[in-house]
Amino acid sequence: GAQLQLAVPVAVVFAPGSVPGDLPRPLPFRDVQEMEISVNLRAGITSRHQMLYRSTTAQEEAALGAATAREADAALRLLQDTSLGSLTLYVIPETSSLLPQGISIYVGKHRSALVRAGGGLAALRARLQQLTQVMSFTASSIAAALSDRVPDSQLGPDARRHLKSSLGYEITFSLLNPDPKSHAVDWDIEDAVSRYVQPVLDKLSLVANFSVDSQILYYAVLGVTPRFDKESSSFLLSAHSLPHVINPVEARLGSSAASLYPVLNFLLYVPERSHSPLYIQDKDGAPVSTNAFHSPRWGGIMIYNVEAPASPQASLPLHVDVDMVRVMEVFLAQLRLLFGLSREELPPEFLVESLGNEGLADWELDRLLWAHTVENIATVSTTLTSLAQLLDKIGNIVIKDDVASEVYRAVAAVQSAVAELATGHLHAAFQASKEAVTSSERAFFDPSLLHLLYFPDDQKFAIYIPLFLPMAVPILLSLAKIVREARQRKKDPTKMD
Amino acid sequence: SHIVLMLADDMACNPRNPKPATVFSHKNMELNVYGDDVEVDYRSYEVTVENFLRVLTGRIPPSTPRSKRLLSDDRSNILIYMTGSHGGNGFLKFQDSEEITNVELADAFEQMWQKRRYNELLFIIDTCQGASMYERFYSPNIMALASSQVGEDSLSHQPDLEIGVHLMDRYTFYVLEFLEEIHPASQTNMNDLFQVCPKSLCVSTPGHRTDLFQRDSQNVLITDFFGSVRKVEITTETISLDRDLAGFESKLPKDELATEPLKYAEQLPVAQIIHQKPKQKDWHPPGGFILGLWALIIMVFFKTYGIKHMKHIF
Numbered sequence: 003g004a005q006l007q008l009a010v011p012v013a014v015v016f017a018p019g020s021v022p023g024d025l026p027r028p029l030p031f032r033d034v035q036e037m038e039i040s041v042n043l044r045a046g047i048t049s050r051h052q053m054l055y056r057s058t059t060a061q062e063e064a065a066l067g068a069a070t071a072r073e074a075d076a077a078l079r080l081l082q083d084t085s086l087g088s089l090t091l092y093v094i095p096e097t098s099s100l101l102p103q104g105i106s107i108y109v110g111k112h113r114s115a116l117v118r119a120g121g122g123l124a125a126l127r128a129r130l131q132q133l134t135q136v137m138s139f140t141a142s143s144i145a146a147a148l149s150d151r152v153p154d155s156q157l158g159p160d161a162r163r164h165l166k167s168s169l170g171y172e173i174t175f176s177l178l179n180p181d182p183k184s185h186a187v188d189w190d191i192e193d194a195v196s197r198y199v200q201p202v203l204d205k206l207s208l209v210a211n212f213s214v215d216s217q218i219l220y221y222a223v224l225g226v227t228p229r230f231d232k233e234s235s236s237f238l239l240s241a242h243s244l245p246h247v248i249n250p251v252e253a254r255l256g257s258s259a260a261s262l263y264p265v266l267n268f269l270l271y272v273p274e275r276s277h278s279p280l281y282i283q284d285k286d287g288a289p290v291s292t293n294a295f296h297s298p299r300w301g302g303i304m305i306y307n308v309e310a311p312a313s314p315q316a317s318l319p320l321h322v323d324v325d326m327v328r329v330m331e332v333f334l335a336q337l338r339l340l341f342g343l344s345r346e347e348l349p350p351e352f353l354v355e356s357l358g359n360e361g362l363a364d365w366e367l368d369r370l371l372w373a374h375t376v377e378n379i380a381t382v383s384t385t386l387t388s389l390a391q392l393l394d395k396i397g398n399i400v401i402k403d404d405v406a407s408e409v410y411r412a413v414a415a416v417q418s419a420v421a422e423l424a425t426g427h428l429h430a431a432f433q434a435s436k437e438a439v440t441s442s443e444r445a446f447f448d449p450s451l452l453h454l455l456y457f458p459d460d461q462k463f464a465i466y467i468p469l470f471l472p473m474a475v476p477i478l479l480s481l482a483k484i485v486r487e488a489r490q491r492k493k494d495p496t497k498m499d
Numbered sequence: 500s501h502i503v504l505m506l507a508d509d510m511a512c513n514p515r516n517p518k519p520a521t522v523f524s525h526k527n528m529e530l531n532v533y534g535d536d537v538e539v540d541y542r543s544y545e546v547t548v549e550n551f552l553r554v555l556t557g558r559i560p561p562s563t564p565r566s567k568r569l570l571s572d573d574r575s576n577i578l579i580y581m582t583g584s585h586g587g588n589g590f591l592k593f594q595d596s597e598e599i600t601n602v603e604l605a606d607a608f609e610q611m612w613q614k615r616r617y618n619e620l621l622f623i624i625d626t627c628q629g630a631s632m633y634e635r636f637y638s639p640n641i642m643a644l645a646s647s648q649v650g651e652d653s654l655s656h657q658p659d660l661e662i663g664v665h666l667m668d669r670y671t672f673y674v675l676e677f678l679e680e681i682h683p684a685s686q687t688n689m690n691d692l693f694q695v696c697p698k699s700l701c702v703s704t705p706g707h708r709t710d711l712f713q714r715d716s717q718n719v720l721i722t723d724f725f726g727s728v729r730k731v732e733i734t735t736e737t738i739s740l741d742r743d744l745a746g747f748e749s750k751l752p753k754d755e756l757a758t759e760p761l762k763y764a765e766q767l768p769v770a771q772i773i774h775q776k777p778k779q780k781d782w783h784p785p786g787g788f789i790l791g792l793w794a795l796i797i798m799v800f801f802k803t804y805g806i807k808h809m810k811h812i813f
Contacts, residue, residue, distance in 0.1 A: 304734075
């Protein structure tokens with residue numbers, strides 16, 4: 003079968019004092035590590051780590067002399083190859099103070115990491131391989147990207163259902179105020195979006211087009227009644243009632259009629275005064291610190307409790323100014339989780355640089371691109387195969403010229419994407435895969451390909467026989483007469499009329 | 500929201516309905532099933548076999564709005580419920596003028612499976628000889644129920660003498676009664692749904708088909724298809740934002756908004772329409788079959804009557 007090769011260009015840079023004694027060749031040298039990714043498909047997928055081992059330049063040495071890992075990372079960024087998909091891993095001496103005690107790997111915000119040497123070449127190689135996988139793709143992330151083609155048993159029961167690769171996403175922020183008589187809620191969503199959300203979306207603009215809108219819904223209730231807990235004198239929403247919250251609310255959310263992109267809904271719910279404060283309980287009965295939950299491929303809901311007024315005689319409605327930073331910290335975290343970027347899944351000896359307002363690191367963007375490119379290529383191949391099977395089966399479908407040209411374009415684009423992946427050009431591969439998906443979907447879902455023309459044989463007979471049989475009777479009889487006359491004339495050639 | 504409703508809509512607003520805009524399930528008028536929250540996506544003339552197949556396979560013209568599309572993916576469970584019209588062995592009537600055959604339906608489901616437009620599909624049909632409609636399915640993960648076997652008729656429940664027609668089909672009536680008891684946390688499974696409307700109540704024998712379905716029907720909850728119970732996760736991660744960062748400068752250039760005034764596109768080029776000449780239809784020579792038939796007829800005619808007699812005719 004076809005082989006899909008995912009090549010990652012990795013530069014391993016040894017700082018002075020960190021070179022292991024048992025190198026096979028003197029620096030600099032190149033190496034390729036290939037690994038089969040087993041995802042029960044007909045096509046095999048292999049990952050190629052194209053390693054280049056070299057020592058530091060003078061500028062890099064100076065950068066590594068910084069006081070903290072964070073400063074070193076910022077300085078090194080200007081000196082490295084920042085093309086999408088490539089990685090630069092700096093190996094520092096075992097005794098270096100750049101990394102805190104007990105931490106052997108530091109992952110920066112961009113596409114580089116610092117690795118503590120030690121334990122010989124084999125141990126270093128193992129660490130480098132693990133690090134490369136974390137910063138690009140692992141077998142499980144590829145399996146998750148192909149989840150609709152991989153049998154469920156292989157994915158595991160907790161397999162995350164990340165958002166499918168799409169050309170665009172619509173994000174809707176909704177404020178739900180079920181009790182406007184008690185709470186007059188104000189949220190400066192426009193400012194919050196431009197300050198905190200837009201930078202993240204700008205970074206993700208490579209992956210897809212994003213559009214953001216917001217709305218406020220009054221008298222929208224959750225649909226689940228929370229129960230009152232005497233000990234904490236608060237209302238609790240148990241974990242097993244959460245699955246029933248979304249559907250009643252969803253009918254009121256609305257969405258843009260024109261766009262067909264998947265919608266991500268982020269709801270901020272301000273509970274009624276009679277049900278305040280409201281906390282979400284997890285499975286063990288403990289209140290959740292974020293007071294929020296999310297649903298894969300749908301969005302997230304956060305409950306925002308309003309403090310009870312200082313004096314019971316305070317005039318209603320209470321004015322509430324929503325703390326948008328607290329809210330956006332949760333919503334943006336949920337947005338990352340919906341896309342499959344989770345920090346909690348990293349091994350403990352990793353130290354990952356915190357992001358601040360950028361929302362996601364460059365290597366996390368790369369992870370998304372790897373997964374989406376593989377998903378796009380798989381989608382295109384099944385779409386085109388299925389289209390070919392359909393055309394084989396129904397012989398009388400007419401293929402319009404533009405459908406045919408879309409198919410050719412899709413085939414060319416997917417071949418280009420596969421070629422670019424094999425040489426490690428992630429950006430080009432992703433763009434080609436996007437083009438391939440667009441063309442193949444346009445070809446497959448063209449309205450002209452609807453095959454309504456199923457005529458069972460008995461219907462064919464039932465329609466044509468009453469039409470042609472009466473007409474055929476005199477013709478056939480006349481034909482018989484002609485044949486008889488011709489035969490007679492042959493027998494008696496001399497008999498003339 | 501996630502329901503695509505196709506109604507020929509000829510009952511509730513029929514001029515002969517003495518209780519307009521209502522459809523009741525029972526003579527005692529408890530439950531108006533044509534209530535406030537009914538959104539009909541495809542009504543009257545739009546309910547055709549073609550539109551139905553278009554919705555299923557997704558081969559819809561690009562101008563169709565979101566609410567008229569089936570925007571499902573590989574994790575969606577789909578319920579298809581067909582009722583109200585006459586059916587026969589292998590087909591179902593649409594609007595008294597069209598039919599959909601079981602082969603077309605099976606092919607449409609296969610197209611959906613190829614594009615992974617469903618995770619699991621539940622197909623319920625309430626018409627005469629309903630079981631014939633699911634005989635030809637061959638795609639995985641489909642479970643089907645029908646109100647009657649091949650050769651049996653599905654009967655209506657009760658007539659309302661005021662309106663003059665029967666209110667509801669028996670199978671639909673008992674299924675509605677059964678489903679009214681289900682709440683979102685219910686653990687009732689498909690085996691209970693198979694028992695609804697036995698022969699003593701329904702006169703016809705309901706049938707079902709589960710061989711294409713991967714899970715055992717005992718483990719399939721009714722709420723997997725009815726009631727939209729979502730998978731949720733508690734959010735335990737947060738990111739930390741810098742509150743004081745004043746207006747993060749976007750690294751990408753913002754698009755300049757178009758400054759020219761917007762104007763209406765020409766909606767109806769009246770001048771063009773009035774002076775339009777009829778389109779010249781391309782002339783095609785007659786096909787081989789017709790030509791052959793005519794040649795045969797003419798040859799027989801001349802042979803029978805003889806050419807020399809032709810001058811008497813013309």
